[in-house]
Every structure is written in C-alpha cells, then in structure tokens.
Amino acid sequence: MSEGTREKLLDGALRTVVEQGIGKTSARTIAAAAGVNQALVFYHFGSVDELLAAACRFGAEQRVARYRERFASVRTLAELLELGRELHAQERAGGHVAVLAQLLAGAQTHPRLAPATAAGLALWIEEIERVLARVLEGSPVAEFTDAGGLARALASAFVGLELYEGVDPRGAAGALDALEQLAGLAEVLEDLGPVAQRAVRARLRRGAAKRGER
Amino acid sequence: MSEGTREKLLDGALRTVVEQGIGKTSARTIAAAAGVNQALVFYHFGSVDELLAAACRFGAEQRVARYRERFASVRTLAELLELGRELHAQERAGGHVAVLAQLLAGAQTHPRLAPATAAGLALWIEEIERVLARVLEGSPVAEFTDAGGLARALASAFVGLELYEGVDPRGAAGALDALEQLAGLAEVLEDLGPVAQRAVRARLRRGAAKRGER
DNA sequence: CAGAGTTTTGAGCGAGTGCTCAAGACGCGG
DNA sequence: CCGCGTCTTGAGCACTCGCTCAAAACTCTG
Numbered sequence: 029m030s031e032g033t034r035e036k037l038l039d040g041a042l043r044t045v046v047e048q049g050i051g052k053t054s055a056r057t058i059a060a061a062a063g064v065n066q067a068l069v070f071y072h073f074g075s076v077d078e079l080l081a082a083a084c085r086f087g088a089e090q091r092v093a094r095y096r097e098r099f100a101s102v103r104t105l106a107e108l109l110e111l112g113r114e115l116h117a118q119e120r121a122g123g124h125v126a127v128l129a130q131l132l133a134g135a136q137t138h139p140r141l142a143p144a145t146a147a148g149l150a151l152w153i154e155e156i157e158r159v160l161a162r163v164l165e166g167s168p169v170a171e172f173t174d175a176g177g178l179a180r181a182l183a184s185a186f187v188g189l190e191l192y193e194g195v196d197p198r199g200a201a202g203a204l205d206a207l208e209q210l211a212g213l214a215e216v217l218e219d220l221g222p223v224a225q226r227a228v229r230a231r232l233r234r235g236a237a238k239r240g241e242r
Numbered sequence: 243m244s245e246g247t248r249e250k251l252l253d254g255a256l257r258t259v260v261e262q263g264i265g266k267t268s269a270r271t272i273a274a275a276a277g278v279n280q281a282l283v284f285y286h287f288g289s290v291d292e293l294l295a296a297a298c299r300f301g302a303e304q305r306v307a308r309y310r311e312r313f314a315s316v317r318t319l320a321e322l323l324e325l326g327r328e329l330h331a332q333e334r335a336g337g338h339v340a341v342l343a344q345l346l347a348g349a350q351t352h353p354r355l356a357p358a359t360a361a362g363l364a365l366w367i368e369e370i371e372r373v374l375a376r377v378l379e380g381s382p383v384a385e386f387t388d389a390g391g392l393a394r395a396l397a398s399a400f401v402g403l404e405l406y407e408g409v410d411p412r413g414a415a416g417a418l419d420a421l422e423q424l425a426g427l428a429e430v431l432e433d434l435g436p437v438a439q440r441a442v443r444a445r446l447r448r449g450a451a452k453r454g455e456r
Numbered sequence: 457c458a459g460a461g462t463t464t465t466g467a468g469c470g471a472g473t474g475c476t477c478a479a480g481a482c483g484c485g486g
Numbered sequence: 487c488c489g490c491g492t493c494t495t496g497a498g499c500a501c502t503c504g505c506t507c508a509a510a511a512c513t514c515t516g
Contacts, residue, residue, distance in 0.1 A: 033463080051265075051351030054503060065465055070505060072463095132405045133347025137265030142409040149409070169427065177420030180406070180413050181399070188402025191346045192394070195356040195363070199394045206391030213383065213427060247493080268473060279495055284475060286493095 034072050036062040041083035046126050050134035053080070081144030084131055088148035092155055102159050105211040112186055113204055116193075128152070129190040153183045168229050169214050248286050250276040255297035260340050264348035267294070295358030298345055302362035306369055316373050319425040326400055327418055330407075342366075343404040367397045382443050383428050 040062025193200035254276025407414035
C-alpha cells in the first residue's frame with residue numbers, strides 16, 4: 029500500500045511547514061511528523077524539494093476545493109475581504125495560506141520550489157479573479173482595472189499580511205481593517221446617482237489616458 | 243579601527259541576504275562577503291541573529307533616509323504607487339526592500355529576527371503613513387479609513403508582491419498595474435462636484451455604521 | 457512453501473551550520 | 487623596548503542537513 033505512506037508524507041510535510049516553518053522542514057522532521065523513516069522521502073519523491081512541491085499542489089487543491097462554495101457566495105468586495113479575514117483566522121493554526129506564505133518565502137532561496145509555489149498560489153488567484161469579475165460587474169472599477177492583475181495584487185497582499193502578522197500581530201489586524209474600509213469605496217461608486225457616475229467615469233478615463241501616455 | 247570591521251560585516255550581511263537569500267546566509271558566507279574572518283561575527287555581534295538584526299536596522303535607516311526627499315515630494319496616491327514601483331525596480335538588484343522581504347520570510351522560522359524586522363519595516367510604514375495623511379487630506383477616504391492601518395496594508399502588500407515576483411515575475415507586474423489603476427479611484431473622489439461628494443460621504447457613513455455593528 | 461518484487465529500515469557519508477578557543481598580530485602608553 | 491589591551495586568525499567541536507545503500511521486512515504469485 030504505497031498510497032498510505034505517500035499521503036502520510038504529504039500530510040506530514042504540510043504540517044511540518046506550518047508548525048515548524050520552512051527553515052526547520054527537512055527530510056527527518058517531515059518523516060517524524062509522518063511517523064515513517066526519513067529514507068522513504070527519497071524513495072517515494074526523490075528529494076525533499078519534490079516532496080514539498082507535491083505537497084504544495086496537494087494542499088492547494090484540497091483547500092481551494094474546500095472553500096469553493098464560500099467563494100461562490102461572495103457578492104461584494106467587502107464580503108470578499110471578510111472571507112479573507114476568516115481564512116486568515118481559521119487557517120492560521122494549520123492552514124494552507126500559511127503554508128503558501130512559508131513556501132513563497134522559501135522559494136526565494138530555493139528556486140526549485142518556485143514553480144510549485146506559483147502553481148499553488150495560482151489556484152487561489154484564479155478563484156479570486158472569478159469572484160472579482162462577478163462582484164465588479166457593471167461597476168466603473170471593472171472598466172478601468174484588470175481583474176487578473178487585481179486578483180494577483182490581492183493574493184500577494186494577503187500573503188504579505190500573513191507574513192507581517194508573524195512579526196507584528198497587532199499591526200496586521202489594523203491593516204485588514206483598513207483594507208476592508210477601502211473596499212467600501214469601490215461599492216460606493218456602484219450606487220451613486222447617474223450624474224455622479226458620469227463624473228466618476230470621465231475622471232477615470234482621464235486618468236487612464238494619462239497612464240497610457242507613459 | 244573597530245568601526246571598519248563592524249560596518250564591513252553589516253554591509254556584507256545585507257549583500258549576502260539579497261544575493262544568496264536568507265537560507266544561505268551564515269556566519270561564513272557573510273564573512274566571505276565582507277572579506278573578514280567568520281569568527282569576527284561572534285566577536286563583534288555575539289551571534290549571527292544579532293548581526294542580522296543590526297544589519298536590518300542599519301539598512302532600513304540608510305534607505306529610508308535616502309528616499310526621504312522622494313517621499314516628501316509625493317502628492318497623490320498614484321504618485322506614491324509609482325514611487326513604490328520605482329523602489330521595486332531599482333532596489334531589486336541589491337536593495338533593502340528585498341532584504342525586508344527575505345527577513346520577513348526568515349523571521350517566520352527564526353523568531354529572534356522578528357523584533358528587528360518589525361522595527362525595520364516600521365520605518366517604512368511610518369514614512370508611508372506620513373505621505374498618506376498628507377495625500378488624503380480633505381478626501382472622504384481619510385475620514386473613514388485609518389491611515390496607520392492603510393500604511394501597514396500597503397507596506398505588507400508591497401512585501402507580498404516582492405515575494406510573489408520571486409516565483410512569477412510576469413504576474414507581479416500586472417498586479418502593480420492594477421494597484422495603480424485602483425489608486426486612481428481614490429483620487430476621483432477628491433475632485434467630484436459637491437453633490438456627488440455628499441452622496442459618497444453619506445454612503446461611506448452607512449458602510450461604517452454597518453461595520454460598527456459587528 | 458519458495459521465490460520474486462516491493463517497501464521499509466538504520467547506519468553512514470560528505471558538507472555545512474553556529475559557535476568556541478588558544479594563539480598570534482597590532483597599536484600604544486610607559 | 488616592554489607589556490597590555492584590543493582585534494584577528496585558523497582549527498576544531500558538536501550538530502543537522504540531503505542523500506545513499508545494503509540488508510531486512512513485508513506482500514503477493516506460482
């Protein structure tokens with residue numbers, strides 16, 4: 029039953045990364061968390077890096093699937109950020125978001141991790157982009173910003189916040205508050221009167237043109 | 243001339259972190275970059291961690307001082323983001339922003355780094371907050387969002403982007419574009435007519451009240 | 457039950473880590 | 487010139503790392 033050991037290792041890898049950080053994640057610590065011999069890491073995955081890459085994919089698919097319905101029910105930007113805050117709180121203790129932050133950090137040093145990390149992050153980004161496209165439909169925001177870019181910005185901002193919380197927990201909370209407040213801005217634009225709407229669009233067009241010149 | 247060696251080590255530490263990543267940063271690699279013996283790390287700083295902490299403070303003060311005038315000349319949100327993009331581009335090759343991203347990543351694993359990293363980051367946050375307060379003066383945004391929290395959010399988002407670029411360079415560029423476009427939104431609110439302004443403020447007040455209930 | 461194939465094990469290699477230490481090099485007042 | 491205190495050095499200790507390997511332990515087929 030090779031499946032059993034492989035999955036134990038994948039799970040052990042994710043748990044180790046979250047609980048001990050990427051720095052203390054090694055074949056031996058992963059194997060200990062999985063309750064198997066460390067040589068099995070190399071027998072089943074070839075190297076620690078490949079195990080981590082596989083675990084990243086495994087964890088990302090698992091988590092995104094788990095939260096898919098939640099994402100589908102989001103109707104406003106503020107709700108999206110609130111879902112983000114919930115993810116942040118719930119998953120902090122042993123979640124995939126924290127794993128991604130760790131892997132993203134580790135990938136800077138260990139370039140072999142980069143592709144798998146990017147792929148795992150991309151799953152989240154895709155989900156966010158879908159929500160953004162739906163949420164911003166009809167809003168002036170959608171006409172002048174790229175949903176894909178915005179999704180990437182949101183995702184990386186979230187990862188940054190996750191890491192920031194690691195060094196200054198109180199500051200991170202205030203940052204999330206501010207983002208939520210800011211999200212209210214975009215909503216404001218949606219239910220302004222027609223006159224104000226026209227003014228907003230005209231102003232945005234001017235801004236876009238100015239940026240286009242460069 | 244003890245100053246000479248100490249500064250060589252501080253500089254070597256920063257260079258090593260940026261060039262090799264926090265993972266390959268050790269007493270020996272730092273000493274090699276500084277061109278001195280590795281034992282001097284422990285003679286002058288007691289431990290590698292304390293050297294890194296000192297280097298973080300050193301680098302942050304140096305860089306913030308260097309960019310202070312640039313920050314002072316920023317007049318709009320879009321200009322602030324543009325300055326961010328410039329920092330991002332210029333400093334990527336050997337800059338302190340990249341150092342902060344590395345240290346922030348390392349601090350998750352190595353808690354001893356956390357205080358110094360937070361302190362270094364705080365210098366940037368302070369600068370951003372000052373700019374925000376000035377830029378948003380009189381705007382409806384300022385009334386309903388906390389400048390400190392927003393500054394923290396911007397700073398961590400920036401760090402997140404920096405890390406994201408490490409695994410997906412093309413995606414990060416689009417994310418910055420989107421943020422810049424989004425910044426245009428806030429500016430729009432500033433030069434709307436008085437009627438639209440009143441509508442915006444009323445809508446924001448409602449949102450703030452709703453959030454207050456929770 | 458025998459044998460083949462797969463999976464698991466513990467020991468071990470070379471390299472790199474943080475850190476210590478005795479010994480030397482250096483400058484400088486007496 | 488000596489002696490003293492600061493600074494620097496290379497060797498070395500105990501440890502962890504990724505990874506390998508031969509042997510043992512399983513599982514399944516004939």
